[in-house]
Amino acid sequence: GENVEQHPSTLSVQEGDSAVIKCTYSDSASNYFPWYKQELGKRPQLIIDIRSNVGEKKDQRIAVTLNKTAKHFSLHITETQPEDSAVYFCAASRGSGGSYIPTFGRGTSLIVHP
Amino acid sequence: DADVTQTPRNRITKTGKRIMLECSQTKGHDRMYWYRQDPGLGLQLIYYSFDVKDINKGEISDGYSVSRQAQAKFSLSLESAIPNQTALYFCATSSTAYNEQFFGPGTRLTVL
Numbered sequence: 001g002e003n004v005e006q007h008p009s010t011l012s013v014q015e016g017d018s019a020v021i022k023c024t025y026s027d028s029a030s031n032y033f034p035w036y037k038q039e040l041g042k043r044p045q046l047i048i049d050i051r052s053n054v055g056e057k058k059d060q061r062i063a064v065t066l067n068k069t070a071k072h073f074s075l076h077i078t079e080t081q082p083e084d085s086a087v088y089f090c091a092a093s094r095g096s097g098g099s100y101i102p103t104f105g106r107g108t109s110l111i112v113h114p
Numbered sequence: 115d116a117d118v119t120q121t122p123r124n125r126i127t128k129t130g131k132r133i134m135l136e137c138s139q140t141k142g143h144d145r146m147y148w149y150r151q152d153p154g155l156g157l158q159l160i161y162y163s164f165d166v167k168d169i170n171k172g173e174i175s176d177g178y179s180v181s182r183q184a185q186a187k188f189s190l191s192l193e194s195a196i197p198n199q200t201a202l203y204f205c206a207t208s209s210t211a212y213n214e215q216f217f218g219p220g221t222r223l224t225v226l
Contacts, residue, residue, distance in 0.1 A: 001173070009154065032213055043204065043217040044157070089156055093213075099164070100213045103173075106156040 002027040004092050006105025014113050019080050021108045023090035024072040030092040032100050033066060033073050038107075039086045047088075048075070080112045116141040118218040120205050126224045127195050135190045135221050137205030146188040147206040147215065148172075148180060157204065163188060195225040 003026040013019050025033075034049035050057045050064045050073065057064050061080075066073040073092075077084055087109050091102035118139045127133050137146065148160040159172030161180040169180060177199060181189045192199055205218040 006156075034213065034215075036215075043219050044215075045217070046214045049213065099210075100208075101159065101162060101172075102215070103159075104157040106154060 002030060002092055002094075002103040004090060004103050004105040006090050006108060008108060009106065010109045010111070012111045012113065013080055015080060015082060017080055019077045019084070019110055019112075021075045021088055021090070021110070022072060023074070023092070023105050024070075025092035025103075026071065027092065027094060028068075028071065030094045032093050032095070032102075033064070034091050034093075034102060035064060035075050036089045036091070036104075037086045038089065044089060077110075080110075082112050082114050085110060085112045118205060118207055118216055120203075120218040120221050122221060123219065124222045126226065128226050129196055131195050133192045133195055133223070135203055135205075135223070137188045137190070137218055139186050139205075139207045139216075139218075141207055141209075141216060142185075143207035143209045143216070144185060145208045145210070146182065147208075148178075148188070148190045149204045149206060149217075150174060151202040151204060151220075160190065160203075192223075192225075195223075197225045199223065200225045 006023045031052035036044040037047045038044040061078045063076045087107045090105045093100040093102040121136045147162040149157045158174045163182045179191045203221045206215040208215045
């Protein structure tokens, strides 16, 4: 089955700095890569996703890059703000027509210091 | 707003007891999932269901069972709870058209 490794487990930055979280996956057939954000005491929520036919996707201050050859993908957050503090999970999955079953990484706790 | 709800939100039980966690959704999604979250271990899939007559095991199904009573309801049972099943449990849904999973608020289960 799929195996997803996520690093670092904890990331501490100053407000305004950039943050990068990296994930690697094992199944070369994986074709959908979502990122979820979980604030303290809340439920995970999708913040951005990317498909295998795209190398990069941006949404305001967040971006995700995908390197299919190396089987790794990364989340980039620029101009971090205290409200970005949360646990971030990457996931990898394969399928079609909504039949994706994601395998999640272990999460990265991002702490943004004011 | 359409939502995913879970009951109970917190539960403390004793070793050997049978317990059921319930999930309901008003999103009209046909796909439902149960995950377990432990600190530092991410989200691990227990069971998933693509429609009412479909039940599939996830990566950590041992010690758990599920029932899909209707499109909107998906229950998780622990037949004989043990302490290492103490965790935060999330239900999630998704549609056939989109891959995004929508999570419920979670149930914190403690097995003494």
